[in-house]
Amino acid sequence: MHAQGHKETFTLTYVTSRTVGIGACLARLGMRCIQRLDQPIILTVSDDLERVSSVLKRLSFVPPYSGGPRPQLTPLDPPDRPVKYLPENSCNPRAAICGASDGSRNWLGGIFDRDSFVETLEGWARTVVT
Structure with a gap:
């Protein structure tokens, strides 16, 4: 059950x-x-x-009723945008997924749309991203 x-x-x-x-x-x-x-x-x-x-x-990700349509969220990034986060030496997996600032005002987009990834259990294993 x-x-x-x-x-x-x-x-x-x-x-x-x-x-x-x-x-x-x-x-x-x-x-x-x-x-x-x-x-x-x-x-x-x-x-x-x-x-x-x-x-x-x-x-905001949950349908209004069981089996209902999923909410349509407007992405902050255009669908055809390039992934701009490209590590030179070592890769920060969170930045590769979510994107990161380059230290100035420039945003380097990651694999997922900006602000769309929600990490769970972040503090449990620093080398594991879920």
């Missing part, structure tokens, strides 16, 4: 403090959990405003 529920609806858990015991289990069942960085479980964001913004951003 648990797997079936995830196929039928979007689930997201918003945790305002520490979760232990059954609270931690219930938060994990939601598959997507937003919780403060200094609290245990899935560590993603640092304060309440950032957490609420994260919830709203994720909801």
Whole structure:
């Protein structure tokens, strides 16, 4: 029944403090959990405003009802743009995916559209990007 529920609806858990015991289990069942960085479980964001913004951003990708059409988001980058982030020595994988500033006002676009990639579990393994 648990797997079936995830196929039928979007689930997201918003945790305002520490979760232990059954609270931690219930938060994990939601598959997507937003919780403060200094609290245990899935560590993603640092304060309440950032957490609420994260919830709203994720909801913007969710259809209005199960099986409904996905929201059409207007990309910030034109579809035919080149990938401008080209590392000279070592590659920063986050910059290759998301793009980066060149130190001045120039934006070097990455593989994905600007501001469209949402990284999860960033603090867990610095060499792994998910």
